[in-house]
Structure formats: C-alpha cells, structure tokens
Amino acid sequence: xxxxxxxxxxxxxxxxxxxxxxxxxxxxxxxxxxxxxxxxxxxxxxxxxxxxxxxxxxxxxxxxxxxxxxxxxxxxxxxxxxxxxxxxxxxxxxxxxxxxxxxxxxxxxxxxx
Amino acid sequence: xxxxxxxxxxxxxxxxxxxxxxxxxxxxxxxxxxxxxxxxxxxxxxxxxxxxxxxxxxxxxxxxxxxxxxxxxxxxxxxxxxxxxxxxxxxxxxxxxxxxxxxxxxxxxxxxx
Numbered sequence: 001x002x003x004x005x006x007x008x009x010x011x012x013x014x015x016x017x018x019x020x021x022x023x024x025x026x027x028x029x030x031x032x033x034x035x036x037x038x039x040x041x042x043x044x045x046x047x048x049x050x051x052x053x054x055x056x057x058x059x060x061x062x063x064x065x066x067x068x069x070x071x072x073x074x075x076x077x078x079x080x081x082x083x084x085x086x087x088x089x090x091x092x093x094x095x096x097x098x099x100x101x102x103x104x105x106x107x108x109x110x111x112x113x
Numbered sequence: 114x115x116x117x118x119x120x121x122x123x124x125x126x127x128x129x130x131x132x133x134x135x136x137x138x139x140x141x142x143x144x145x146x147x148x149x150x151x152x153x154x155x156x157x158x159x160x161x162x163x164x165x166x167x168x169x170x171x172x173x174x175x176x177x178x179x180x181x182x183x184x185x186x187x188x189x190x191x192x193x194x195x196x197x198x199x200x201x202x203x204x205x206x207x208x209x210x211x212x213x214x215x216x217x218x219x220x221x222x223x224x225x226x
Contacts, residue, residue, distance in 0.1 A: 033213050040122065042202060042218040043157070050211050058213065059114075090156065097209045099145045099164055104156040 001026050004105035006091050012111045013081040021076040021108050023091030031094045032074040033058070033102070034066065036087040043090065049074055050097070081112045115140040117205050119217025126193050127225050134220045136203035137185040143205040146186045147214070148177060151200045160201075161188070164208070193224045 007022045025032065033048040045058030049068040063085060065077040074093075078085060091105040116139040126132045138146075147162035163170045163177045163186065170177050174193075179186040190197055200221050204214040 031213070035216075040218060042119070043214075043216040045213050045215070048211075048213045056211070059215075097211060099162065099208050101147070101159045101162075102214060104158070106156055 003027065004091055004093050004103050006089075006105035006108050008108060009106065010109050012113065013078070014113055015081060015083060017081050019078050019081065021078070021089055021091075021110075023074045023076065023105060024072050025074075025091075025093040025103070026072065027093065027095075027103070028071060029093035029103075030071070030096045032068065033092045034064070034074070034076045035090045035092065036060065036085075037090060037107075038087050046076065046089075078110075083112045086110060086112045115143055115205055115212070115215040117203060117215050117217040119203050119220060121220060122218065123221045123223070125223045125225060128193060128195060130193055132188075132190045132193055132197070132222055132224075134188045134201055134203070134222070135185060136187070136205075136217050137183075138205045138215075139184070140205070140207075141181075141184065142207050145206050145208045146177070146179060147204050148188050149202045149204065149216075151202065151219075153199070157202060190222075193222075195224050195226055198222060198224045 004025045034046040035043040047066040049055045089108045094100040094102045119136045144165035149157040150160045151157040176189045200219045203217040206214045
C-alpha cells in the first residue's frame with residue numbers, strides 16, 4: 001500500500017491564484033482530513049470527511065473548499081490564495097470514528113507571495 | 114468545541130534523563146488521547162495512545178498518564194536518546210464521533226548528547 005499520498009510536495013503561488021492540493025489513500029479509509037501546520041500553532045483542522053459525499057468544516061475553513069466524490073480522493077482547493085495561507089498542509093485518513101491511528105500524508109509546503 | 118493546551122513548547126534534556134510533556138483538554142466528553150511524534154521535515158506518526166477507561170499505558174520507554182478529573186494527560190519518555198529529538202503533539206477526540214482530532218501546539222524536544 002502507498003498509504004496517504006499528496007501532490008505536489010512544494011508549491012509557490014502568487015496572491016489571488018487558485019490551485020488544488022491533491023490527496024489520495026489506498027487503505028479504504030472512511031475518514032479523511034486536511035490540516036495546516038504553522039510554527040507554534042500545531043495542526044489545525046481545515047475540513048474533513050466521514051465518507052464519500054460528506055464533508056464538514058473544521059477549525060479554519062475560510063478560503064478553502066473540499067469535495068469527496070470517491071473514498072480514495074479528498075482534494076483541497078484554495079480559491080484565491082493569500083499570504084496568510086502560506087503553510088505546510090497535511091492530509092490524513094483513518095478507518096472510522098473509533099480509536100484508530102490517523103495516517104498522515106507527507107505534506108505539501110505552500111508559499112504564497 | 115475542544116481546546117487542547119500543551120506545555121512546554123520547548124524542552125531540552127540530557128541524554129539518559131527523562132522528559133515529561135503535559136496537555137490539558139477542555140471537553141469532558143473527550144475519551145481518546147493519542148500522542149504523535151514529528152521528526153524534522155517528516156509527517157506526524159502515532160507513538161502511543163490512551164483511552165479514558167485507563168489511567169496509564171506504557172510501551173517500552175514511553176508512557177502516558179491520564180487524569181480525567183483534572184482533564185490532563187502527560188507523555189513520559191525515560192532514558193532519552195538523541196533519536197527522541199522531535200516535535201511531539203498531544204491530541205484529543207471522542208471515540209465513535211465524527212469530530213476529528215484536536216491537537217495541542219506541540220513541544221520541541223531536544224536530547225543533548
């Protein structure tokens with residue numbers, strides 16, 4: 001299994017540009033999440049999904065959209081990039097709502113200039 | 114929602130000494146508390162977790178304790194080694210709930226040789 005994969009690994013955007021961060025998992029996990037990691041602030045939840053067709057907002061959803069058309073994929077869209085969105089983005093998945101390990105992808109480092 | 118506070122933000126110890134990282138949570142309904150380790154440039158990985166029906170759990174040099182009454186839990190690392198140097202995150206969630214993990218802000222542990 002490849003586990004959780006993310007593309008791209010690095011990205012530089014100009015203010016106002018849009019882009020999609022890709023996330024895929026091959027473990028047939030129900031739950032998928034997007035986090036952003038900023039220095040001194042830990043991992044903050046952006047959006048999450050508990051199954052195909054179901055998404056919900058996390059702690060910091062503004063400026064981001066998600067969709068979950070398949071179990072495997074959970075893309076994160078930046079609608080109009082802002083410098084405040086400069087961060088490292090992690091996608092994660094787990095089998096369900098139980099006490100399961102959450103598996104993280106390798107991360108995407110995004111810089112908005 | 115849940116709020117998890119983590120202390121200290123940085124911790125330096127001599128090799129062989131013990132390290133303790135503490136977290137408090139706000140939602141008394143939380144009943145699952147994992148700890149993740151993140152090495153520089155890598156993804157977070159689960160190292161140990163505890164459910165609220167036990168007060169302590171050990172795995173070799175790592176242990177976690179939980180005080181439900183006070184709503185705090187701690188990570189203990191004994192006989193620290195240089196490879197323990199990393200950022201450690203605590204988290205909290207509710208088993209069976211759609212609510213995702215809420216993370217603390219992280220502790221940078223440095224083990225000095």
